Amino acid sequence: MWCQKKTEPYKNVKIDNFTTSWQDGLGLCALIHRHRPDLINYDELTKDNALANLNLAFDVAETHLNVPKILDAVDIVDTPKPDERSIMTYIAQLYNVFSSMDQVEVAGKKVGQFLNFISQIQSMTNDYEKRVRALHHEIDTKSNEFSHAHDVHSYPEVKASLHAFRDYRKTKRRHLGQEKDDLAILYSSIQNKLRNQKFPAYTPPQGLYPKDTEHHIKSLSEVETKRRRQLNANMNAIKAKLEKDFADLANAFYDKVQGIKHQSLEDTGSDLEASLKKQNGLLAHAKALPSEIAPIAKAEKLCDEAHIESNEFTDHTVDDLEFEIDAVEKIINREIASISGQIAASSSSQHGISAEQMKDYKETFNHFDVDGDNKLNRLEFKSCLSALGLIGIDFEGGDAKFERIFQDVAQGHPDISFDSFVEYQTRLQGSGMDKDKIKEAFNTLAGGKPTLTVNECTAAGLQKEEIEFITLNLPQSGGGYDYQAFLNKQFQ
Numbered sequence: 001m002w003c004q005k006k007t008e009p010y011k012n013v014k015i016d017n018f019t020t021s022w023q024d025g026l027g028l029c030a031l032i033h034r035h036r037p038d039l040i041n042y043d044e045l046t047k048d049n050a051l052a053n054l055n056l057a058f059d060v061a062e063t064h065l066n067v068p069k070i071l072d073a074v075d076i077v078d079t080p081k082p083d084e085r086s087i088m089t090y091i092a093q094l095y096n097v098f099s100s101m102d103q104v105e106v107a108g109k110k111v112g113q114f115l116n117f118i119s120q121i122q123s124m125t126n127d128y129e130k131r132v133r134a135l136h137h138e139i140d141t142k143s144n145e146f147s148h149a150h151d152v153h154s155y156p157e158v159k160a161s162l163h164a165f166r167d168y169r170k171t172k173r174r175h176l177g178q179e180k181d182d183l184a185i186l187y188s189s190i191q192n193k194l195r196n197q198k199f200p201a202y203t204p205p206q207g208l209y210p211k212d213t214e215h216h217i218k219s220l221s222e223v224e225t226k227r228r229r230q231l232n233a234n235m236n237a238i239k240a241k242l243e244k245d246f247a248d249l250a251n252a253f254y255d256k257v258q259g260i261k262h263q264s265l266e267d268t269g270s271d272l273e274a275s276l277k278k279q280n281g282l283l284a285h286a287k288a289l290p291s292e293i294a295p296i297a298k299a300e301k302l303c304d305e306a307h308i309e310s311n312e313f314t315d316h317t318v319d320d321l322e323f324e325i326d327a328v329e330k331i332i333n334r335e336i337a338s339i340s341g342q343i344a345a346s347s348s349s350q351h352g353i354s355a356e357q358m359k360d361y362k363e364t365f366n367h368f369d370v371d372g373d374n375k376l377n378r379l380e381f382k383s384c385l386s387a388l389g390l391i392g393i394d395f396e397g398g399d400a401k402f403e404r405i406f407q408d409v410a411q412g413h414p415d416i417s418f419d420s421f422v423e424y425q426t427r428l429q430g431s432g433m434d435k436d437k438i439k440e441a442f443n444t445l446a447g448g449k450p451t452l453t454v455n456e457c458t459a460a461g462l463q464k465e466e467i468e469f470i471t472l473n474l475p476q477s478g479g480g481y482d483y484q485a486f487l488n489k490q491f492q
Helices: 002-007 026-035 047-064 073-078 084-147 155-170 172-196 210-233 240-265 272-292 294-305 318-348 355-368 378-387 400-410 418-429 435-445 454-459 464-473 483-490
Strands: 480-482
Touching: 002 026, 002 084, 026 047, 026 084, 047 073, 084 172, 084 210, 084 435, 084 454, 084 464, 155 172, 155 210, 155 318, 172 210, 172 240, 172 318, 240 272, 240 294, 240 318, 272 294, 272 318, 294 318, 355 378, 355 418, 378 400, 400 418, 435 483, 454 464, 480 483
Parallel strands: none
Antiparallel strands: none
């Protein structure tokens, strides 16, 4: 199982046994390359050069890994079925050399997870800041346009201006308000992600906080109101009572909708269950809002029949209010989806275990559960630990280290349950984004050195994108990258 896992990414390698699977030499070369890619150029090897492949592996292992050459390449190539014990003994020597490197792979996964998280946060904060600046520019441009608009006095001009203003309120103004709400959600999402991983809160550049955007919107609302009143003041035959009746209903309804929206966007802290309960309650209120529209629509119809083109006491129309209802439902549903996702990730991942890791744990557990009783007895658990590189292959029968592990995991029980097995694996790998564990993972990856090389990242199994992130973001030092300076900056 160890040989298969290590050689799985390599072309032309299929390990089914300890005899014929090794005759072309590619299996041995793949094992060495997986752990020390600097020693063998695997891409240059072919199945046709079995003898050369075997001799290359034997020579590299003896020279660089201190593994003695106990096999003869000619005997392996020219024998229909090579001696199984001899090959197994040789592979066991390689296993003992490389099993310690499995710890580096675990550290590599932890580093990769950390780098992906940092990259995601950087992308989200860059997007947030870019969009906030663009929104502020749009708002200020529109504010300046309204502030310097020329006054109109004739009925056609006033009517045309009011129509243009209403069209703006249905289109551009809604876009600005929607973008403001979206950015508030994005800002909240960034803070939630950082809080859940125990990172410092995100501090935007000066002037880019949500409250600053609210200030810009408020300033725009003020000049909009000034422009609207300027136009309304020039409108004749306005039925004050009809306006007031409609405005009272519309404003109260709008305030109610905005109150629900603001409650939905409030930061309720880290209690996700309480936040979800609150959002579900707000959604129930929002869904009941359409039933309250009828009297407002009736009041608006009376205004239309009286040819009232504007309303001095409100900016809202029934269409606006219906849009606000739809908008607030969308906001609440997005909040519910976000919180539900966080709850699901928190509960289903078992403190940081990904679905892929859980699947791998289950496959490993089932593989060694030979009798199928959903438990690992002593022999099954020992075989499992050996395959995972957690204990060495001991041909002398010394079980002291294994006994300590078994007693720790079994907790007095005669067998190991799957939950106990997962809990043990979780303790080995660590979880979350604890800064001490992250630093320990980087240190393991670098073999205790203060800098990290690309070869060490490759040997640890980091993805191409993760290695590229390291080369672009970590300061260079000597022949490597100073991860300590990078981590100190991230956790300051």
